[in-house]
Amino acid sequence: MVAQAVELVRYRSLITNLVAKDLKVRYKSSVLGFFWSLLNPLLMMLVFTFVFTQLLSDIEIDHFPVFVLIGLLSWNWTATSVGEGTTALIDNAALINKVYFPRMLLPISVVASNMANYVLAFPVIFMAMLVTRMEFTPWLVYLPVIVLVQATFLTGLVLILSAIHVYFRDTTVLVGVGLTAWFFMTPIFYRVEDVRPDLVQWWYWLNPMASIIAELHTILYHGGVPDPLFMARTFMTGLVLLVIGFLLFGRVTRHLGEHL
Amino acid sequence: MAAARSEYAIEFRDVSRRFVLHHERRASFQDWFIGLIRPRGSAEEFWALRDVSFGIRRGETIGIVGRNGAGKSTLLKLVTRILEPSSGKVFVNGRTYAMLELGAGFHPDLSGRDNIYLNGSLYGFNRKEMARRFDEIVRFAELERFVDTPVKHYSSGMYARLGFGIAVHMDPEILVIDEVLAVGDANFQQKCFRQLELLKSRGTTIIFVSHDAESVRSFCDRAALLSGGHLLDIGPANDVVDHYERLLHEEEPTASLLRVRAVDSFGIATDELRHGDDLRIEALLRTPGGASTSGLGIELDLIDEGGTHLFGTHARLPEHLPPSSAGSRRADDEPDTRVAAATIRQPPLAGGTLRLIATLVDARANGREVIDRRETMLTVTSGGRTGTGVLALDHDWAWQGPSPEPGIVSPAKVALFRR
Numbered sequence: 278m279v280a281q282a283v284e285l286v287r288y289r290s291l292i293t294n295l296v297a298k299d300l301k302v303r304y305k306s307s308v309l310g311f312f313w314s315l316l317n318p319l320l321m322m323l324v325f326t327f328v329f330t331q332l333l334s335d336i337e338i339d340h341f342p343v344f345v346l347i348g349l350l351s352w353n354w355t356a357t358s359v360g361e362g363t364t365a366l367i368d369n370a371a372l373i374n375k376v377y378f379p380r381m382l383l384p385i386s387v388v389a390s391n392m393a394n395y396v397l398a399f400p401v402i403f404m405a406m407l408v409t410r411m412e413f414t415p416w417l418v419y420l421p422v423i424v425l426v427q428a429t430f431l432t433g434l435v436l437i438l439s440a441i442h443v444y445f446r447d448t449t450v451l452v453g454v455g456l457t458a459w460f461f462m463t464p465i466f467y468r469v470e471d472v473r474p475d476l477v478q479w480w481y482w483l484n485p486m487a488s489i490i491a492e493l494h495t496i497l498y499h500g501g502v503p504d505p506l507f508m509a510r511t512f513m514t515g516l517v518l519l520v521i522g523f524l525l526f527g528r529v530t531r532h533l534g535e536h537l
Numbered sequence: 538m539a540a541a542r543s544e545y546a547i548e549f550r551d552v553s554r555r556f557v558l559h560h561e562r563r564a565s566f567q568d569w570f571i572g573l574i575r576p577r578g579s580a581e582e583f584w585a586l587r588d589v590s591f592g593i594r595r596g597e598t599i600g601i602v603g604r605n606g607a608g609k610s611t612l613l614k615l616v617t618r619i620l621e622p623s624s625g626k627v628f629v630n631g632r633t634y635a636m637l638e639l640g641a642g643f644h645p646d647l648s649g650r651d652n653i654y655l656n657g658s659l660y661g662f663n664r665k666e667m668a669r670r671f672d673e674i675v676r677f678a679e680l681e682r683f684v685d686t687p688v689k690h691y692s693s694g695m696y697a698r699l700g701f702g703i704a705v706h707m708d709p710e711i712l713v714i715d716e717v718l719a720v721g722d723a724n725f726q727q728k729c730f731r732q733l734e735l736l737k738s739r740g741t742t743i744i745f746v747s748h749d750a751e752s753v754r755s756f757c758d759r760a761a762l763l764s765g766g767h768l769l770d771i772g773p774a775n776d777v778v779d780h781y782e783r784l785l786h787e788e789e790p791t792a793s794l795l796r797v798r799a800v801d802s803f804g805i806a807t808d809e810l811r812h813g814d815d816l817r818i819e820a821l822l823r824t825p826g827g828a829s830t831s832g833l834g835i836e837l838d839l840i841d842e843g844g845t846h847l848f849g850t851h852a853r854l855p856e857h858l859p860p861s862s863a864g865s866r867r868a869d870d871e872p873d874t875r876v877a878a879a880t881i882r883q884p885p886l887a888g889g890t891l892r893l894i895a896t897l898v899d900a901r902a903n904g905r906e907v908i909d910r911r912e913t914m915l916t917v918t919s920g921g922r923t924g925t926g927v928l929a930l931d932h933d934w935a936w937q938g939p940s941p942e943p944g945i946v947s948p949a950k951v952a953l954f955r956r
Contacts, residue, residue: 290663292656302646375641376616377633377657447565531621536564 281527284379291378295386296393314343314394315401315503318353322346322405325466339402343405345496348465348490350402354395355431355458362387362435363442366533371531380530383524384439388431396424413501413502424493430515436522440529441537463487464494485511510531512533545630546742547616548713552625554611554766585611587766590805595631595688598743600774602781603763609746613637613715616744624835631710631742634660639700639717645689648678649699650924652688656703659855670706677732678702686948693914696727703733711742723800732754742873750778759808762955769874771806772798772820783823784874790876792833795821795874798897799916808913812888812920818880820895820911825872831856833908834900835877839884840892841927847891850879887929888919 284359302532325345329336338344366373373380399420406413442448462484464472469491472480481488488511495501558581563566586608593599598634601609614620615627642659643652653674657667663936678698688696697717704712712733718726733756737743747753753760754776760777762770764784780796797820801807810816819837836851858875894912898905919929 288658291658291661293664294658298644298647301651302644305646372642373661374619375637376635376659378661423633430603444564445566445569447567469694492614527840 278523278527281379281381281523283357285381286492288379288382292386292389295382296390299386300389300393301479310384311397318398319401321349325349327474329466330382333485336341336467337372340409340498342413343402343409343411344494345466346402347407347493347497350395350398351427351493352460352463352465352486354391354427354476356460358391358431358435358453359386359438359456360389362431363448365435365439365531366443367446374431379531381436384435384526385432388428388435390429392431406497411498412500415495416496416501417504419496419503420493422503422508423489423496426512426515427487429512430474433515433518433520433522436526437518440522440526443529443533459462459484459486464490469494484516485514544594545628545772546595546597546629547593547630547744548593548626548628549589549612549615550628552586552589552627553584553623554608554613554615554620555623556583556585557581557585584766586610586615586622589763589766590803590945591761591771592832593742593743593744595739596737597759598737598745598781600760600778601744601746601763602748602750602753602760603769603779604785605888606765607763608766609763610637610715613713613746613767613850615746616711617713629711631713632708633713634704634707634709634919635713635715636700637713637715637848638686639697641700643688643696643700646687647677649675649684649691650892652699653703656810660707662707665919674702674706674745677706677728683686692723694722701725701732702731705729705736707740710735711744712743715746716748718752730940741812750782753779763831768805772795772796772808773866773914776911780821780910791908792822792824792828792830794895794897795823796909797821797837797893797911797913799913799915800878808915809883810886810915812886812917812919813883816884817896818881820897822875822877822897824858824875825873828856829856830858830875832899832901834905835881836894836896836897836898838894838896840894842890844947845885845927847927848881848884851898852877852879860881885928885930886917887924887926888917891915891917 303314322342322345326342329338329345331343361382364386366380368385374385393535403413436446438452460500461488462480469477469487481491488507492503492511538784539898580719589608589612593906594829601612603609611620614637615622616629617633617637618629619637636774642656644655647655647912650671653671654664654667657663657670664724675681678695678701680695680699683691683695691699714733717730733743743757745753745757749820757774760773760781761768761772762777762781762784770780776796776798783793783795797818798806799808800812800819802814802816802817806819818837820837822830824830833854834851835854836849838846839848841847858877891914892912893947894910897909898907
């Protein structure tokens with residue numbers, strides 16, 4: 278395991294290059310490039326705002342567009358990472374069969390390039406906050422911590438899913454359904470406060486994304502004080518998942534060549 | 538172990554690689570659930586490589602030949618760590634660059650420039666290390682004008698030049714090339730071989746797979762012949778390519794000699810004999826359809842560098858010769874190959890290079906009609922012995938003082954030197 282980790286460090290330039298490749302390819306193929314990737318969450322924000330403030334009138338969340346945008350951007354990172362990451366090995370089968378490099382870097386780079394997308398979209402949140410005259414607090418500096426927690430969690434998850442996908446190709450079907458269910462189980466367009474109080478604790482335990490988005494809401498939307506212990510617990514969950522993913526991936530992909 | 542590690546760039550020890558072919562593929566949860574109810578369909582084992590042992594010395598250029606499906610690609614993938622052996626060990630000592638496909642890892646939408654950096658990082662080179670090589674790669678690939686064009690617009694020649702240019706500028710200690718020089722025109726091929734010669738002269742170990750037997754002959758020091766996953770032969774490139782080409786000749790009506798070679802105590806082909814070891818010689822015969830070998834005779838001759846005929850022996854072949862063991866336990870792959878073996882116990886040879894000649898003769902008629910002849914070179918290493926001349930003869934030195942009386946030999950005889 279240590280040898281594997283050392284190897285990952287040696288190949289770190291591959292992560293940056295794979296991320297750069299992803300971003301370049303993604304933005305090169307369209308005229309507006311990067312701005313298109315911002316347009317998607319903005320349009321989704323409009324849709325959600327319309328549905329939940331105009332169609333369904335009894336939901337009362339102030340500054341709903343900002344509220345939902347925060348959740349959507351964070352969720353987008355998760356959804357795209359899980360979606361693309363699950364198939365990362367199969368998608369690169371040709372490469373895997375021709376060149377040796379730590380295979381782990383393929384799913385990791387998926388998480389990393391979607392993280393870059395996510396972070397590059399922060400200015401949109403800030404702009405929306407400016408436009409709606411919301412308050413910025415110094416707790417904004419806590420943002421990188423939350424990003425790190427989510428990155429840890431996603432890396433672990435994607436390592437596990439991409440390894441499973443090699444052996445069970447219909448993992449993608451389950452992942453598709455799972456993502457939809459997960460989306461509704463996450464406080465993106467509703468408040469944590471509206472969840473049944475006796476379930477909240479369980480719900481936090483089972484869904485790290487709930488904790489992550491709740492914490493994002495705390496520091497950005499409510500302008501409140503983050504709870505370090507709360508994030509530490511989520512971080513531990515992510516870390517456990519990462520270790521499991523690391524071990525499982527190393528085990529499962531030893532005979533990767535013949536399964537692709 | 539430490540010594541063996543430094544002598545060889547690559548070492549295979551009893552390496553086997555098995556693939557399991559499921560007639561019913563089970564690669565989804567759906568199949569898995571079905572499998573819980575209904576037992577699994579038959580699976581077939583397929584050994585792509587079986588009990589392969591050999592070493593490639595540092596700085597050596599070795600060609601791998603064999604028919605399709607002989608295990609060449611599996612062998613290369615084991616060297617490059619793309620596959621792991623099912624059993625046995627593969628030791629690779631040195632930075633390896635594999636060219637299993639020109640431009641593997643190129644992304645079509647990225648420019649040549651970006652692809653150079655991306656490809657470099659696939660092999661663990663960072664941006665700075667690649668920047669140092671960048672100009673040379675572009676110059677070699679003759680892509681100065683197109684370096685910022687996406688590679689999807691490249692011609693196949695440009696693609697190949699870029700892929701090859703990257704490979705040879707990575708300063709690999711071990712370079713693995715799989716049949717990639719077939720693309721590109723003669724000009725490009727020449728350029729590639731020039732560049733490979735340069736790497737060779739710098740001490741790069743090169744493993745080279747090609748269907749073009751002539752390029753193996755001219756470019757490689759040694760060659761290995763694979764058949765059905767077995768290492769049939771390894772030795773001087775010319776001899777092994779001869780062996781291979783004769784194997785390919787299916788419709789030879791009469792018996793022929795495929796190869797003569799020395800083998801070590803493990804039955805593995807060698808071109809080296811250590812002074813003091815037994816010399817085992819194998820002559821591989823091909824008898825079409827397993828025809829009888831009665832009436833045939835075999836002659837073995839040893840000739841030294843000066844052309845002196847050192848030794849000759851001949852024997853009539855029995856009706857049924859055993860099939861070739863070829864250094865591996867099973868050899869159903871080349872059923873027509875038979876082996877006639879002779880052992881010369883501790884030949885008193887001092888060192889130098891020998892020609893080993895086998896002649897297949899028809900001994901039925903009166904006299905002798907030559908059917909086929911093969912030869913190989915054998916290097917005898919002295920093993921720290923001091924002495925001169927062609928032969929190393931067992932000898933003692935004796936010292937005796939002046940005799941007290943003429944005619945009576947002193948019993949004082951001191952053996953100072955015994956081999």
